[in-house]
Amino acid sequence: MISKFTAIQGESFDYWKIVGLFGALFVLGLLAFGYIEIQGHHVTGMNQKVVWGLPHVFAISLLVMASGALNLASMATVFGAEPYKQFRRFSAFLAIALLVGGLLVLIADLGRPDRGLLTMIHMNFRSMFTWNVFLYSGFVVLCFLYLWSMMEHEKYVKITGSAAFPGRVILTTGTGSIFGVIHAREVFHSAITGPTFIAVSLSSGTAICFLLLASTFKATGREFHPKLISGMRNMLIFFTLAVFYLIVVEKFTKSYSPAFYDVEKWVLTGQWAWLFWGGIVLAGIVAPLAILTHKTWGNSLNGVMLASGLAIIGEVSFIAHVLLAGQTYPFNPFPGYVVSSSFQDGAFGHYVPSLSEFMLGMGGVGVAGLIYLLGIKFFRLLPKKAEAPEHWAPWNP
Amino acid sequence: MTMDRRTALGVGGAVAAGTLLAPGIHLIAAPQRTEAKAGRRWAMLIDVTKCTEECTGCSDACAKENNIPQIEDKDRQIQYIRKLKIEDKAGKKPPISLPVLCNHCEHPPCEHVCPTSATFIRKDGLVLVDKHRCIGCRYCMIACPYKARSLVYQENETPVAELNGETPIRAAGVVEKCSFCVHLIDKGELPACVQSCNQSHGGAMMFGDLNDPNSEIAKKVAEVKSLTLRADLGLKPHVHYQGL
Numbered sequence: 001m002i003s004k005f006t007a008i009q010g011e012s013f014d015y016w017k018i019v020g021l022f023g024a025l026f027v028l029g030l031l032a033f034g035y036i037e038i039q040g041h042h043v044t045g046m047n048q049k050v051v052w053g054l055p056h057v058f059a060i061s062l063l064v065m066a067s068g069a070l071n072l073a074s075m076a077t078v079f080g081a082e083p084y085k086q087f088r089r090f091s092a093f094l095a096i097a098l099l100v101g102g103l104l105v106l107i108a109d110l111g112r113p114d115r116g117l118l119t120m121i122h123m124n125f126r127s128m129f130t131w132n133v134f135l136y137s138g139f140v141v142l143c144f145l146y147l148w149s150m151m152e153h154e155k156y157v158k159i160t161g162s163a164a165f166p167g168r169v170i171l172t173t174g175t176g177s178i179f180g181v182i183h184a185r186e187v188f189h190s191a192i193t194g195p196t197f198i199a200v201s202l203s204s205g206t207a208i209c210f211l212l213l214a215s216t217f218k219a220t221g222r223e224f225h226p227k228l229i230s231g232m233r234n235m236l237i238f239f240t241l242a243v244f245y246l247i248v249v250e251k252f253t254k255s256y257s258p259a260f261y262d263v264e265k266w267v268l269t270g271q272w273a274w275l276f277w278g279g280i281v282l283a284g285i286v287a288p289l290a291i292l293t294h295k296t297w298g299n300s301l302n303g304v305m306l307a308s309g310l311a312i313i314g315e316v317s318f319i320a321h322v323l324l325a326g327q328t329y330p331f332n333p334f335p336g337y338v339v340s341s342s343f344q345d346g347a348f349g350h351y352v353p354s355l356s357e358f359m360l361g362m363g364g365v366g367v368a369g370l371i372y373l374l375g376i377k378f379f380r381l382l383p384k385k386a387e388a389p390e391h392w393a394p395w396n397p
Numbered sequence: 398m399t400m401d402r403r404t405a406l407g408v409g410g411a412v413a414a415g416t417l418l419a420p421g422i423h424l425i426a427a428p429q430r431t432e433a434k435a436g437r438r439w440a441m442l443i444d445v446t447k448c449t450e451e452c453t454g455c456s457d458a459c460a461k462e463n464n465i466p467q468i469e470d471k472d473r474q475i476q477y478i479r480k481l482k483i484e485d486k487a488g489k490k491p492p493i494s495l496p497v498l499c500n501h502c503e504h505p506p507c508e509h510v511c512p513t514s515a516t517f518i519r520k521d522g523l524v525l526v527d528k529h530r531c532i533g534c535r536y537c538m539i540a541c542p543y544k545a546r547s548l549v550y551q552e553n554e555t556p557v558a559e560l561n562g563e564t565p566i567r568a569a570g571v572v573e574k575c576s577f578c579v580h581l582i583d584k585g586e587l588p589a590c591v592q593s594c595n596q597s598h599g600g601a602m603m604f605g606d607l608n609d610p611n612s613e614i615a616k617k618v619a620e621v622k623s624l625t626l627r628a629d630l631g632l633k634p635h636v637h638y639q640g641l
Contacts, residue, residue, distance in 0.1 A: 041570065042470070042551045047550075048548065051539065051548055052539070111532065111570030111572070113532075118515075119512050124514040128510065129536055133512065182510075184506060184539075185539065331542075333497060335627075337484060338483070340484075344471070344472075
């Protein structure tokens, strides 16, 4: 059923214009890295309360999206959804591209990036960060093996694809657990943080796949069967509902406990509430669901592309909200008392990102974009024509 | 030189596999850590009834002893020990002022989360930071429930003549915190904050080996009612407060 895989020609002025754009982002990221590295982190908006800022939002968003980008491949290999088989190569390659972009930002934002190698020499296996070093590098290896078997040895696809599936689940759980396992922070600590990260990764990963597939197919004049649009739309609806469900469960659980009344009230009405209501709820859940379930918009390519863009805004908002709300909520070593000090105990933290942080984060997007653009030019990652079998009817919730 | 796709994939896979395996290979032997006498357990007892809000003797002495730069930017100041004011929400009790510092926990979350083991526990219970191994990931700052850690946001520009040659200057980008003045303890002296408090201020601080039943602090902790901060977290902190 699958038409032949081909690389795109990538010789047009438009193609090189886009390559140049992402290359410029990469260069901006490099400049920002050099600036922060030479000057020190005081040129960022970070402070003693908010120590993980915008670069972490970019990095974690890319990592979470990377795991989700493997979704189309997993649908074909693990869940036997044959029509998505034609996107397996693209899906696994995109996962690697996004992961590399995210990891670079994460490393570049270390206080001492020159010592990054120490994470591989002196390891503390009780640290969730150490686990993540293995999870990220392991995921890249699994995606490579998967890609290699798809291109060279189809007989190993089932094994490599099946190994990559738990790999991505564990990876995203690990990323979510960086926050979820921290007992000292009321906003972070939750057993459901890991699963929520998985749901967010599924929705944003599917969204980025759809956006890139649709725009690449449009730009290269390839056909995209409408049934595939419906299939991915339905997937996106399901994953968005999963995000909604998990967020409701977490809010319900915490709001049920008197110990969390204050913190939950602040999360929902405090300084980062706009990210929660505007970014997560409106842009990430309500608007995509309204578009995707609409009779006309939900069946149009542009409608699903718009919903996908909104789902990605929702994902970034989710990560930003977890990070920033979690860090700015006041520390109080004396619960039940009002505390104050010259070190801002008991006070809400504040954070305004600097331009250099934004540039550093965009540098990661630039790297991921460059890898994707060069990948589709030099490897046969995309089908000539995205087809759907006649008898196939995409699952409809 | 051109590379066909098969080779490119192979090289990419090999690099990725190397990245995966590298963490398990100890390329460079870990530096020897100073091993203190096992069996000791350094601890502090602070009598908050002797603390006044105006007194900053402990934090001033700490800053001087440990070469802590005085940064104007309040958001990025480094504080090893700070005075905290606590007030009863109902306003029925008078406010209390007390010093808060690293609690040198028996189960420190900072040590638990540190990916490179830059934060480690010495045999005598001191929780220390290896400034050469810290990569500045700041996860320890996220995990510490006492807000006892600071990131060095910029280079220390204090003139050399004003520096204490016995304590290291931390480079920008690493995380640091109170060490209970390990350099003084190892010489048989008391931490700078305790010395200052007892010599010219309220005399609220007591320091010693909690495992030695004949030590003053062990006797006092056994005798008076004292509390540790956030005992609910099960970290077994070793800064005790009397009079809270």
